[in-house]
Amino acid sequence: MVQFQEDFLHLVWKYQYFDKKGLETTSGIPLSIPKIGWHNQHEGPDFKEAEIILGGIKNYGHVEIHLKASDWKAHQHQNDPAYNSVVLHVVWEQDEEVYRADGTIIPTLSLFGKVPLDVIRNYEKLLFSPNRLLCSEALVKVPDILKFSMLEKALVERLQEKSRMVLTLLEENKQDWEETAYQWLFYAFGFKTNANPMLKLAKSLPYKLIKKNAGTQSLVEAMVFGQAGMIPATLGLDQEYEKKLEADYDFLQRKYNLKNELFGSEWKFMKVRPGNFPSLRLAQLAALLNKTPNLFSNVLYGLDNKLAFREVFEIKVSEYWQQHYHFGKPMKHKSRGGLSSGILDLLAINYVVPLWYAYGQYSDLGHWQEKCFNFLQEVSEEKNRLTEIYLAAGWSPLNAFDSQGMLGLYHGYCSKRRCLYCKIGQNLLRPNLK
Structure with missing residues (x-):
């Protein structure tokens, strides 16, 4: 039985x-x-x-x-x-x-x-499948409209989960959206591996201090790297840059009574590609914040499409970071040190869209959800080990709307074997029509 x-x-x-x-x-x-x-x-x-x-x-x-x-x-x-x-x-x-x-x-x-016996057999075939994606062998039989409907449901649940994180920050910041958008940017720039120290850094460095010094990139860099605990104790090859960074931070720390709560050891460099080193990400953040001091208003009202997003997030890091991944670690070839197309897409997905969605929920304005959906359809699909599972089953993501929906579907349903709560699983369990 x-x-x-x-x-x-x-x-x-x-x-x-x-x-x-x-x-x-x-x-x-x-x-x-x-x-x-x-x-x-x-x-x-x-x-x-x-x-x-x-x-x-x-x-x-x-x-x-x-x-x-x-x-x-x-x-x-x-x-x-x-x-x-x-x-x-x-x-x-x-x-x-x-x-x-x-x-x-x-x-x-x-x-x-x-x-009916076929319903029970369908249940057995689905729930006791040895495949990582239980419905992989039968997925091609499911109507596209039903798959899209489930994808949308999973995407909404994923955005709700992310927006809860934003709204928690908003509550901590006493309903200050500017400070929240600033802290959420740091968290997004951590790309999971360094998300927590990035957020800790943002909380130790009030946004108002960045805005006061915006326009002088060296000062913004000094505050960011100093609060991150990354300014090297011993000088490397480029002593002029490092000396100035240390001197600027020493001045700013005393001026604003900054408390440094981060240590260099909290940052993860192991198993991270040089292009994603947290030191380089911090240099990029400093360049972006220096260029865009009115961050929240720009993200909220200045990004109607993917092109506008790229214009706001188009940056050029300082000379030192065009030649280094980390202090004392030079690149083989000089680079502008800007954000790659892939990183820009990830920031659109993980920074802008959750912020919009959270703002829509907070303000009770439903059109923000539709704006999120439209924007995600302009962004290229993600390619990772989870989207590859669906690709192998014959379901190809066409854009970030699809790939984010698939990630939500996998984490919320497939990996937990919650097929009976999924429209796709429910469809595969129905009686076979003769």
């Missing part, structure tokens, strides 16, 4: 994947189901506000679902007033009668023997 979970029965009830001919309760009362109720994802009965006709009498209330009828007592529902309005108990196995708190019996429907 197949071992399935209770959520399988939820799906069977929700889509009525069972034989309803001559339906009756376990006590022989004729039964029909005009209204299944709405699926409750919170505490209380599983389906609320259902309409059930028992022996010709209409009953309005809730539906509770269990694998075994005895689970009613195991879950202590008999002691919970929220379950007194249950009009039908749906189970796989009827192993005992269950009663409400007032002693009245609860009508029970057993689905054993009523669920």
Whole structure:
């Protein structure tokens, strides 16, 4: 016998994947189901506000679902007033009668023997697949419109999760959007590996101090590198730059009473490509902040499309960082040290879009969600080990909307084997139509 979970029965009830001919309760009362109720994802009965006709009498209330009828007592529902309005108990196995708190019996429907064999087989094939992507072999059979719908759902959930991080920062900053956008920029520039020290750095260096010194890139660099704990204790080959950086930071630290809470050891360089060294990223951040002191207003109102975004984020680092990845580590060839096309796309995805989405939620302005979707469709798709999984199954991302949706889908559903909560999985479990 197949071992399935209770959520399988939820799906069977929700889509009525069972034989309803001559339906009756376990006590022989004729039964029909005009209204299944709405699926409750919170505490209380599983389906609320259902309409059930028992022996010709209409009953309005809730539906509770269990694998075994005895689970009613195991879950202590008999002691919970929220379950007194249950009009039908749906189970796989009827192993005992269950009663409400007032002693009245609860009508029970057993689905054993009523669920089509092909639905159970589809469940077995999907949930017990050895593939990393459980539906990979059958994904090509799923209609594109349904895949797109699930992709959009997963993308919204991913953006909601990211926006919660932004809104948490906003609360910490006492509703200061400028400071929040500034700190979120540092976090995004960390690209996961150095995201946390980047955020810690931003919190130790108020945005107002950057704005006061914007226009003099050497001063912005001095504050950024000094607060990062990266100014070298021993001088390298370019002593002039390093001496000036140290002197400028010493002056600014005393002037603004800056507290340095970061150590050089907190930054991760191991297994990081030189082009993504945090030192180079900090130089790029300094160049961007020096060029764009009104960061939040620029991101909020100055970026209508991908081209405008690239213009705002087009930077040129100082002479030293055109020739170095890190202090004392010169490049083989001189570079402008600007942001590559791939990095710009990642910043559009991970910095701009979550900020817009969070602002839309905070302001209760729905058009910001649509703006996020439109912008993501202009940005190139990501190529990583997770998008490759979908690509191998015949599902190709066309842009960042697709690739971000796929990342949300994988982390929220596929990796957790939550196929029964995914529209794609639900589609693959339906009865085979003849």
